[in-house]
Amino acid sequence: MRKKYGIFKKITSMLMAFLMVLSVVFISPKEVDAATPKGYVTLSMEKFTLGLGYIIEPVRVPFYEGDNGADIITRVMDDYGYEYDYTGAINDTSGVVGSTFYLAGVKDEDYRDAEIPQYILDEIKKDDGDLTGREQEGWLGEFDYTYMSGWMYCVNNVFPNYGASSYKPKDGDVIRWQFTVWGYGADISDNSQWGEANYLDYANKDKLTKKVAEVNSATNKNKLLSNSAVKNAYNNAMNILQDMTASQTKVDKAYSELTSAVNEALQEPTPTPTVNKVEGFKVTSATTSKVNLAWNKVDDCNGYKIYRYYSSSDSFKLIKTIDSKNTLTYQNTDRTSATTYRYKIRAYKVVDGKTIYSDYSDEVKATTNPLKPKFASSTATRDSVTLNWNKTSRADGYEVYRYSTSSKKYNLIGEVDKDTTTYTDSGRSSASIYTYKIRAYKLVDGVKHYSNYSDSLKVVTKPLTPVVTLSSTIAGKATVTWSNTSSRNTGYKVYMATSKTGTYSLIKTTTSKSYTKTGLTKGKTYYFKVRAYRTVDGKNIYSDYSSVKSIKVKK
Structure with a gap:
């Protein structure tokens, strides 16, 4: 795999060994049908202008057919469990302001004081700007610290003049999301689209970022960093990356030192760890508010991660991590009645401190039962009974049952649609006792999902008129x-x-x-x-x- 996706042009035997060892942990495969990645990009999320390092350190990320830049960053943040706010739409490519994707804020519970580099402070002072703090505690986004701040992205060291939803990734791209404090990007690059002159002669850090991403995504990262030479070169590279004033010479030197240290530390290629796909994933039962799931055991894993589909984001999101391979059931509680839910599961294991995932299981659907209906009233003549009940939310219809004294059971006598909450049972005998129940149902893919039966209702027809x-x-x-x-x-x-x-x-x-x-x-x-x-x-x-x-x- 690494022969196909390597970043070096010249392949040597040592490099091949290196690339085989640096097999990546794929982050959040696209939640559609476990499609084969179209390629890989390097991604990071940086707050260097605050002196606070990374939110997401450099990492290799797969992308899939039809992906755009907004798909990639939101999927990675979903996988890491970061909350975020955005405006526009992830898949809008119109270019219309307010419609295309814009990353407005990211959940960032880093409560350290910002240490804004002096060159930025000088520019703020020169422009008589005001320096404040974060508008919302635990979040980092537009208008934090100054009115010109916010998240910007660059691809291959260039800041595009279009939104992330219009960017189409190519194999090997380097995508860096960076927080600008002042100057609408002039404080992070000389590629600002706002016409403001850059404040420094900024170094191109793409090669070094990509190299750090390869180490971070390696399945044997801990083993590599246990080597003192690699550890020192890696730490130096991270410091250089976070130094906004670092020269190009320093950046290139850090890249060479980290590459050499990793190559020298590698002796033999290490097989890429794998995890078997979870089989037998199924819905065992559902109530009005709970869905019960079960699956077959995977022996070569540490546990399982369960995902549920969210229509609001058109994606599956992690809802539960199970940290034992022997736990083979899960109950998803607090669900809405008469509603269909979709689930996937995958196994995982930790190798050298890195999490390896299996492919996703086949998707399963579960429909919760409607709420139990309640009788509201009844009337009777000498030869008919009319039943009335309260409407059940999200039900598609109701079935009416009458008790038979001969068979000692309730028999279905009628069915009505979701907008009908009354039923007349005609042809009855006078002065007779009849007992009824009803139940609601939700129709999904031709299958009825029933509520519990209502409480029974006893009705007596009138005697004949003398x-x-x-x-x-x-x-x-x-x-x-x-x-x-x-x-x-x-x-x-x-x-x-x-x-x-x-x-x-x-x-x-x-x-x-x-x-x-x-x-x-x-x-x-x-x-x-x-x-x-x-x-x-x-x-x-x-x-x-x-x-x-x-x-x-x-x-």
Whole structure:
């Protein structure tokens, strides 16, 4: 691999050994389909103008088909776990101010006092500028320390006059993100696009930066730096890189010394360590708020890293590091109900202090269950039941179930879409007890993901409406008889009034189907009506009143 991606033009046997040993740790492969890198660039993030060294030391980074400069820097910061703010869009190449990518700030919890080089302080003083501090503690970005500050990037020692999203990487490029304090870049290079004269004759540090990146990305970095000559040359190179006033002569000398020291320290090529890809990655279960994952053990690793897809950044981000190869499950909690999540996993191991990663696993999807629906109300007639329930967030539909006393289980009787929260069960028997449940579902790739069943709801249909007939064959008495009844009725209530629109009083509660009222005034007309009822759980469920019937009592 290193023969293909080496930086030297002249290849010798010693150099080949050197390149084989300096096998890189790939930082954050593009989170699409484990594609083969198109090449490698050197990347660093520097705050030398504050005298505070690096945020990201020089390192080799792969890039992939379609990548731009914004893709590369955000992916590296995501992999390192740095928070950052930006404006515009990562993939916008329009060049329109406010639309194209601009790195506004980086989380930098370095609380040391800035030691701004004297040449910059002199320029600030000469321009009567104000020197402040950071606008937000723990962050470093635009307008910190002065109003002309911010993050700029250069490629191969040139500051492009276009945003990072318009830069297309080439194999071997050196990308340095640098913090400018004053002069819109005049304090870091003579390539400022703002027309301000540079303050110094700045050295080109690309070759030295690339050489340090090769050491930092080597799998045997610790072994190399255990060699005193390499350690001294490396430390000197880091000091020279961070010295804004270093001459080109010093920079070139540091490069030669570090190259020679590393070459001399190498005796034999060292195989590039690898880690097997995680197999069997799967979703074992999901609830309304949790996703349970499992995978097969990888023997040659120290642990695993789990990633979840974020639509806001269109990328997978690290959510959990598991530091034991024997831990083969993970529960992702605090998820949103009825929502689909995507996951990947990769194994890792540490070799000579450097982390080596396996390829990413195949992606898996998990959909959390909808929340359990709740009944809101119900109504019943003598032959139907209407159910109403509260809407469940993000559900795609509902299934309605009725309990069968013969099969002793709930059977599916109907299904409605997500915008319907009512269902009428027709063709029921009068004065009968029915019990219902519902559950919501989320439809993903043709598969229903169900909520738990609702609590059961018991509903009683109304009894049939009695049909009343009257007779009076004995003076002072009237007999009320009714039909259209059911054995499921508990009883009947008989009401009487002296006028059709008058007040009806309950005169009899009975289980019979007739009643004779005595003590009536001979020759007077009386009005009667009846209703049936069934008692369930101590509550009477009534039929409609019968039609009112009248009779003139016999004299």
